[in-house]
Amino acid sequence: MAPPAKTTSRRRGRRQGEPVSREAVLRAAKQRFGVEGYEKTTLRAIANDAHVDPSMVLYLFGSKAELFRESLRLIIDPDALIAALADGDGDIGTRMVRTYLGIWEHQDTAASMVAMLVSATSNPDAHEAFRAFMQSYVLTAVAGALGGGEQARLRAMLAATNLVGTAILRYVMRVPPLATLPADDVVKLIAPSVTRYLTASAQELGLPEL
Incomplete structure (x- = not known):
């Protein structure tokens, strides 16, 4: 009987077990919004800069507009x-x-x-x-x-x-x-x-x- 095929999973975003930093996302958002403006900035780009999954950015802030508002506080x-x-x-x-x-x-x-x-x-x-x-x-x-x-x-x-x-x-x-x-x-x-x-x-x- 052939051994079961190995399966691999592709990790995305942060390393497993590493806590997501709300502050890191805000800092990345501030930088992106400040350089590219609101329309050209994407949540995916912010997520990449903060080393988190894009879904986590939405989970933490709910929307791009809310993230923009919160990043203004920085x-x-x-x-x-x-x-x-x-x-x-x-x-x-x-x-x-x-x-x-x-x-x-x-x-x-x-x-x-x-x-x-x-x-x-x-x-x-x-x-x-x-x-x-x-x-x-x-x-x-x-x-x-x-x-x-x-x-x-x-x-x-x-x-x-x-x-x-x-x-x-x-x-x-x-x-x-x-x-x-x-x-x-x-x-x-x-x-x-x-x-x-x-x-x-x-x-x-x-x-x-x-």
């Missing part, structure tokens, strides 16, 4: 913004603008910020993921630092209009003279408006009752 850390609001040199607006522009200016995050913001303005899924990130993490965290409530959330959103608008014109569209000014000059120009949104009385700002 670039825009809400805790860093809260720390800037809580303590540091200068008024609250100066601290917040300096921290925010620092993310755009830093060599490790600058390209990723541009690619992800461009994705958020050109792809519906990326747009929704970015909006959810801003609402769930950034605005919630900043509003909490301001005391919480709907008015605090509105204040945070008004401040964000200055910050995001500045980023689009300076770093994405590169419109001079805003794009060519030193970062410290931009901080001095933008900070007073941010400070006003965050600290002026509700009556002065004309905030509605929410």
Whole structure:
């Protein structure tokens, strides 16, 4: 009787018994999204970079859009913004603008910020993921630092209009003279408006009752 034929199984992804690192997948996603943008990035490419099976990426995050949203936290850390609001040199607006522009200016995050913001303005899924990130993490965290409530959330959103608008014109569209000014000059120009949104009385700002 002939011996049974040997069967071989092809391993995919991580080595057997090796734990899947959620952080490794997020780091790989941040890198891919930052270089290729949302539309060109595939879950398979991210999985290959993280050395896991593509099915595990879906298991951990559910969708490409959710992975995009979560990977934004590696670039825009809400805790860093809260720390800037809580303590540091200068008024609250100066601290917040300096921290925010620092993310755009830093060599490790600058390209990723541009690619992800461009994705958020050109792809519906990326747009929704970015909006959810801003609402769930950034605005919630900043509003909490301001005391919480709907008015605090509105204040945070008004401040964000200055910050995001500045980023689009300076770093994405590169419109001079805003794009060519030193970062410290931009901080001095933008900070007073941010400070006003965050600290002026509700009556002065004309905030509605929410």
